[in-house]
Amino acid sequence: MAYLTSDPGVSLDGFIAGPDQTLEHPLGIGGEALHRWMFEEPEQHAAEMDAITSAGAYIMGRNMFGAGRGEWDLDWKGWWGDDPPYHGPVFVLTHHERQPVEMQGGTTFHFVTGGPEEALRLATDAAGDRTISIAGGASTINQFLRAGHIDELRLHVAPIVLGSGEAIFTDLKGLPLEVASTRSTSLVAHLTLKRVRG
């Protein structure tokens, strides 16, 4: 079975995005501060960034792929420009069918209407020996955590309080985890948790 990881950037109060997500503020009000470590100290976090981008396949919710809802605007090809950072297959959960979109650099967006289990099956086939990353957003990560699918949850905790927004750990009381490791700079605490298999 595939090994599943997830790498949410999270505030001290448990939000992976601030409130009022829009086209202008895809991470919500204040949410950009979650990722200061990536942009201001990339050398110091090379290992964590390599780990994020080393998956053989990615799964994300439609909310993470774009701000649109309902029928597709076929001009929308994600937030990430012509060469997204995934460099591999990305399975986007949606209720609306769409043909795959091939981008530069090896990223292809596949649109899955059969739900998380179908996305997981497709991602497992695509990933081969490599890991599968649950890219986000919060509701997709929570859904895969709830189903017991995520083996390694790598929280990147920014020392900020957002106050509201998209929360992880919703309806996950009793989730069996242990701490695997921690590492930090002033801008982030990398906190790796592993699922305890009973």
Added chain:
Amino acid sequence: MAYLTSDPGVSLDGFIAGPDQTLEHPLGIGGEALHRWMFEEPEQHAAEMDAITSAGAYIMGRNMFGAGRGEWDLDWKGWWGDDPPYHGPVFVLTHHERQPVEMQGGTTFHFVTGGPEEALRLATDAAGDRTISIAGGASTINQFLRAGHIDELRLHVAPIVLGSGEAIFTDLKGLPLEVASTRSTSLVAHLTLKRVRG
């Protein structure tokens, strides 16, 4: 000015106690699991436990001192038995006057009716050169964080999800913090944050 610390044990979803706190379950349902590291691995956390107990004075809310409300039951002398782990002056915030209660081992509970600022003034006088620890509960810690008084917030993050309970970081959006250090075993991630002074 005194240096203020606080050492909450906290769940991944930001609760320092579970729901339904009672005499039988002072930490609420499931809350005891926050402190497994203290009881199961004391040797591995000697430095953190020394830091917690090295303060020159402590401040706590009445909710942390006992389950009672309203007028005092003078037989109640805290949760901690005859020799509480504080070994110094503890200032308890309350709306009801009460004479100090001297315990074994150097702990004396003083009851402060003049609010947090009076407690801080009294604790500062009592602590001398040593630090002051804001012992809890959540609302007292949040109140001192909100007032900008806490210099060092040492979160002891247990890898558990409580789902509900007493939350820290309430109404603290924008709190200026940076990560100072992290350290972990499988049962806890010690995450030390320092206040950024602007």
